[in-house]
Amino acid sequence: METVTLTIDGRNVVAERGITVLEAALENGIYIPHLCYHPDFESHSACRLCLVDTGDGELLPSCRLTVAPGMVVTTNSQMIERARRSILEMMVADHHTTCRGCPSSGQCELQRIMGRLRIDRKRLERLRWPTEDLPRDTSNPFFDFDPNRCVLCGICVKTCEEIQGADAIYYTARGNMTRIAPFGNKPFAQSRCESCGECVVRCPVGALVTKNVQRPKQEVKSVCPYCGVGCGIYLGIREGVIVDVRGDTASPVNGGHLCVRGRYGWRFVHSPERLTTPLVKKSGELVPASWDEALSLVAERLAGYRGDRFAMVTSIKLTNEEAYLAQKFARTVMDSNNIDSDARLSDAPTLAALQRTVGMGATSPLSELAQAATILAIGTNATETHPVVGARLRQAARRGASLIVANPREIDLCRHARMWLRPHLGTDVALIMGICRVILEEGLVDASLVDEKAAGLTAWRESLRDFSLGRVERITGVPQEEIAEAARLLASGPTAIVYGAGITQHTHGTDNVLALINLALLLNTGNDSLRLYPLQAHNNALGVCDMGCLPDYLPGYAAVADASVRERLAAVWKADLPASPGRTLTEMWSALASGTVKALYLVGADPLSTMPGHEAVRQALASAAFVVVQDMFLTETARHADVVLPAASFAEQEGTFTNMERRLQRVRRAISPVGDSRPGWQIITELAGRMGSKGFAFGSAAEIMAEVAALVPPYEKASPEESTLCSFPAADRRFAPLAYEPVEKIADIDYPLLLVTESCLYHHGNWSARVAGLKVLADEPFLQVNPKDAADYGVTNGQMVQVASKQGEMVTKAIVSDVTPPGVVTLKGGAQDLQALQAGLTAVRIVPQTE
Amino acid sequence: MLSGFVVADELAKILASYRGNRSELLSILREVQDTFNYLPEEAMRQVAKFIGIPESQLYSVASFYSHFRLTPLGRKRISVCRGTACHIRGAPQVIEEAGRLLGVKESETTPDLEYTLETVACIGCCALAPCLRVNEEVHGEVTLKKVRELLPDLNNGA
């Protein structure tokens, strides 16, 4: 570190070169009043309170003044004090009323400065203008904005622009009418505000404040349990209850940044709907029971269904420890490989494609995403599904990286993108192949080097022959020049590829992922990672798969079918392992309906809510002889169970999660389990014990992780304490030849439109619905219709329409907008109603409703 | 309020002669206002997209210049003078009474788009203070009674 020495108020101060005088002073315990300075931003010296004297007669804002050797700075003199005082008096007179009742009292920077300068607020009252208080904006369920307390420091504006990238708020009007406000002076809740609360945590005064703040007495380090990003958090605890959450600024994942779910979504933990006791079905009713009664019943009944008659499904929100024990239970206690997870619905195509090309263990560190020069965001609305990654993409575009968005829908990222490619629905393979062909034809990468590092180049190249730009344009609707330009941008890396549900939750999901892997292989030849980022919808999708909650893989992706692997594991587990791969999630339902599988154990999984076409699931549940559900809530599915076991939340137990970059992170017990609920691993341990198994004598989550580490080498080296990355050994890389398969012509005369569904920031699985504020913010479901289709079917903006598919129908509000392309209608929000309509890609018709 | 489609059609005509540069922003907004008499929200959103700036920043510009109207203009524009002379001689009460009668606040328009209430700086008739203007016609020495004669009581009447 290069340093300079300067004098501040007569003291010699050594400071890092390049920092400001204000920073140097604060670091050395010399207080200079400041309001608009924030370490996260370049100073814009709006408040001018930080004035100092450097001896040349002019007072300069110290937040803008870079330290220089030999500089002599005075932070306080009569002249400075006079200047500061008059600035402050104007500020207080204009904007401030009283600190009484202000939630920030005691933590407010303005209050601190007023105290230091001994400002007499009484005297200032007279100068106050406007005389009337402006209305507070309380529209957001999580925070309030009080313009009367705002000092216009601009920190919130910068935060929203530079950190979150939502650009929701700005200065409005001018002079002494200047206010911070969203577009159209609308309330926050009706604006583009994404409720991340980043501005709230930075506001130096009491203008933006969390609703009903309670200061925590103690903080416990943990991990956000929502999406695959895995942001580091601190749970703030007071009297055994979570009262606040803040981002962990030391986290290598998010550096303190959180989205609305991470910051405010924890409230499901204290939802009154939490299950507090086991429930057992007696004459058709679920009634409370003791743990002893419930567990003996489960142990006794399950004992009768060992082998193929048993199936288990886990959620992808379990801790690694719970997931590991769950599959061990299925395999060793129940002698069945019928174990699968919700990842089947979202992440299976990624696993299948990785296995064929670069190995299951391939992941890319998020730090490389942040440094990429070009980023392709395809089939993902990351700002809503994975908000902190979404914000990173917007930040990247801001700092000059070329963001290319490929999406049939006009999502917010398009606004920030250098290029927006708008392929027809389901034509991604053709688009990517076209791009790859340009890269090779124009010699944008060194083909001989590519050939050296990955197998199968020739065969794959052969398959590219079918993708002339003319044909690709015809298939995708993306003009040739755009495809070529995108190819050139992508080749000028380092290039990262981010993809989401638009790629995977698709009939040709695996082909889509293979196409992207091919592209990544071409672009990241010399790099250890492929800079390929699948966005898993849930926090521990990767971990649950790593732990072996898969019918054909044991922990660490060791193939069930491989006898030597089974032997090795059998020695550790001291039990025989079933030899043939089990049934996948989708196969389980028919096996249940036909009576082959008879008992079902659902660990946190709620297939009635998550599975499309859930009539089959309903039938399967009805045909099952015995259903156990282990969950925090009485879910849709749990209502059909014979026994419901109340599970503790992530905040009530020890354990680990593995995020999208395969970073092993620890969650800690911050509060005691709610009611009589128990950590999942304890429930399984106890049950296995009752069923006579010896391999489950674990006394803590750490003991379970120790066993995992012995079996899955990447987990051995990882330390959850330091949240390190786990890495599987690099596998050989191989290209996958591809052909373009058109999505079946599903639309017809009766159902001429395609329906897609859009995830919503505020709607995330089963938990967000149990957070009142998230429910308030989630839009009422509505259907976006392209103006062209609206004209064809006589739909007007705001009208109620009936949407009908072959499976079912619903009535919802239509919004006419070219955000959705012609021929495609988009349904946002309202996941429940959707079930009736959807099974995969769905054709629908829309009929305007008349009153 | 104008329907989104009317706005879109008219706006497309305006934007056709621009390239989408930031420097064109003010002239575009001026043309939009000339066409609609104010800046409709939908139009502001579209212009922001056209120029490639966030909506909030466009609104910031639009609200900075008093020239731009953010709400539709009524057929009768009631401009109450707020100049010093008028202020001293009762402008605040005049504004309050006019607002009460019309049921709107300053810079607002009645829902039937008949009246807009606004305040202006000195209109040069200080000798007759307090003054107000109905469109271009000036009324001096306005009393509260006179206000009630000039304006209907939409608040209780309706």
Ligand code: SF4
């Ligand atoms: S909460 Fe987030 S999105 Fe909303 S205004 Fe603040 S920074 Fe912007």
Ligand code: SF4
């Ligand atoms: S709301 Fe807070 S952060 Fe924003 S300008 Fe006002 S005082 Fe500053």
Ligand code: SF4
């Ligand atoms: S981005 Fe994902 S992990 Fe991070 S706070 Fe939001 S929901 Fe949680």
Ligand code: FES
């Ligand atoms: S802190 Fe330096 S000008 Fe505001």
Ligand code: FES
């Ligand atoms: S102050 Fe009202 S006319 Fe001059």
